[in-house]
Amino acid sequence: DTGVSQDPRHKITKRGQNVTFRxxxxxxxxxxxxxxxxxxxxxxxxxxxxxxxxxxxSRLLSDRFSAERPKGSFSTLEIQRTEQxxxxxxLCASRERTGANTEAFFGQGTRLTVV
Amino acid sequence: xxxxxxxxxxxxxxxxxxxELGCNYSYGGTVNLFWYVQYPGQHLQLLLKYFxxxxxxxxxxxxxxxxxxxxxxxxxxxxxxxxSDTAEYFCAVSKGTGGxxxxxxxxxxxxxxx
Numbered sequence: 760d761t762g763v764s765q766d767p768r769h770k771i772t773k774r775g776q777n778v779t780f781r782x783x784x785x786x787x788x789x790x791x792x793x794x795x796x797x798x799x800x801x802x803x804x805x806x807x808x809x810x811x812x813x814x815x816x817s818r819l820l821s822d823r824f825s826a827e828r829p830k831g832s833f834s835t836l837e838i839q840r841t842e843q844x845x846x847x848x849x850l851c852a853s854r855e856r857t858g859a860n861t862e863a864f865f866g867q868g869t870r871l872t873v874v
Numbered sequence: 875x876x877x878x879x880x881x882x883x884x885x886x887x888x889x890x891x892x893x894e895l896g897c898n899y900s901y902g903g904t905v906n907l908f909w910y911v912q913y914p915g916q917h918l919q920l921l922l923k924y925f926x927x928x929x930x931x932x933x934x935x936x937x938x939x940x941x942x943x944x945x946x947x948x949x950x951x952x953x954x955x956x957x958s959d960t961a962e963y964f965c966a967v968s969k970g971t972g973g974x975x976x977x978x979x980x981x982x983x984x985x986x987x988x
Contacts, residue, residue, distance in 0.1 A: 792975060801878075801964050801978030802918070815973050850918070854974060860925040862908060863968075863976050865918040 763866035765851050771872045772841055779837045780869045784853030791834050792863060793826055794850040795819065802850050808834060841873045876901040880965050880979035887955050888987045895950040895982050897965030907948040908966040908976065909939055918964070924948065935959070957988045 764783040772778050784791050789810050794802035805824070807815045810831035820826075823841075828834040838845055848870050852863040881896030899905065907924040922933025929941040939950045948965060965979040 790974065794978075799883075799980070801966075801981045802976075804975050804977065807973050807975050809973070815975065852976070860906065861974070862906075862920050862923050863974075864920075865910075867917040 763851055763853050763864050765849075765866035765869050767869055768867060769870045769872075771874060774843060774873055775840055777837065777839045778841060778871060779835055780849055780851075780871075782834045782836070782851030782866060783832070784834070784851070785864055786832075787855065788853035788864070789831065789856045790854040791828060792852045792854070793834070793836050794852065796848040796850055796868070797846075805836075838871075841871075843873045846871055846873045876967065876969070876977050878965050878967050878977055878979035880963075880982050882982050883980065884983050884985070886985045886987065889957055890954050891986075893950070893952040893955050893959075893984070895963055895965075895984075897948045897950065897979060898946050899948065899965075899967045899977075900946065901967060901969065902946075903969060906968045906974075907939075907941060908968070909933065909937070909948075909950050910964045910966055910978075911961050912964065912981075913961045921950070921963070955984075955986050957986050960984060960986045 766781045791808045793805040796802045808828040823839045826836045848868045850868045851866045854863045855861040877900045879898045909921040910918045911921045924931045924941045932938045962981045962983045964981045966976045968976040
């Protein structure tokens, strides 16, 4: 499968614990995006990488959230001290190098449940 | 700020009925426009896209969309829906420059009765 891959698919954690998600983009895509989707809403943009550089962060990304893409390939999204409001589907997407006139390809997402 | 508005949150249709889902966006520069579909339990999939050229875009599974620049609209249509079209549909916009991040509408949940 050469699509966007996310791991794990599901995560249940206790409030206050830290969690980390991984995203492997399509190999030739240098642009990588993280989104959050809650029930009844469209995906909301969290952050964006071009290669290893994090170029944009949404105000939704509180200081408990951190994302990295150390070698410009896979990315991780960490949530520290999870809260029940963090329960959501976390989506990763990637896009070709050129950016313009291309579409984002999405992974299956990681569903986080904070209990 | 860039935003996307979808007119209907829930739509219920019978099979063979025609579908039109409204979408308006607020960004005035060069934009790329998309409709994504999410079938139950599956990930987001691209239904169709508009970058430039003919404003009437044809996508997969008989869907089409029309870009009307003067109205900042990109409505999705299908002449005759099937039960298998039951899904959530998202209109999305990305700028034609910069980070190309995609901004989504809230989605329209379509239920097609057999």
